[in-house]
Amino acid sequence: MACQSTNEEMTLLDNIEHVTISKSIGYREFNEDYLDSINGATAINGFEDVLKSAKGVKQEIDVTKEKPDYDIMIYYENGDTHLLHLALGSKDQESQFMYMGHEKNVFIVSSEYTNKLRNILDVR
Structure with missing residues (x-):
């Protein structure tokens, strides 16, 4: 798997109002059967910190053989939304976020933020 740094950061469109999470059914698809929702200010602030810490890399992902763990819908206060895929790392490992439809642009989250x-x- 080739990685190449792009020094990009994730873009937040406004203040996050809430976030919904579902088990992923695969890349380029979005599961609307939500498992959970992040609504509280403390959790939302923590989630924003994680996203802001993510660093972009160009990375080839085999979207036919691999599958992210979660699909995430971010709802912003201004009415905008973002669809993300999350490959959640195990404890003390990196995680990866991708904007849905842009799976070659991966945003790496450090083990601390994972x-x-x-x-x-x-998730335990």
């Missing part, structure tokens, strides 16, 4: 993300998502 642990924070696992707490927010209540």
Whole structure:
């Protein structure tokens, strides 16, 4: 798997109002059967911190053989939305976010932020 740094950061369109999470059914698809929702200010602020920490890389992902763990819909206060895929790393490992439809642009989250993300998502 080739990686190449792009030094890009994830773009937040406004303040996050809430976030919905579902088990992913695959890249380029979005599962609307939500498992959970992030609504509280503390959890939303933590989630924003995780996204802001993500660093972009160009990376080839075999979207026919691999599958992200979660689909995430971000709802912003201004009415905009973002659809993301999340490949959640195990404890003390990196995670990867991708904007749906742009799977070659991966945003890497450090192991420290993966642990924070696992707490927010209540994944053990």
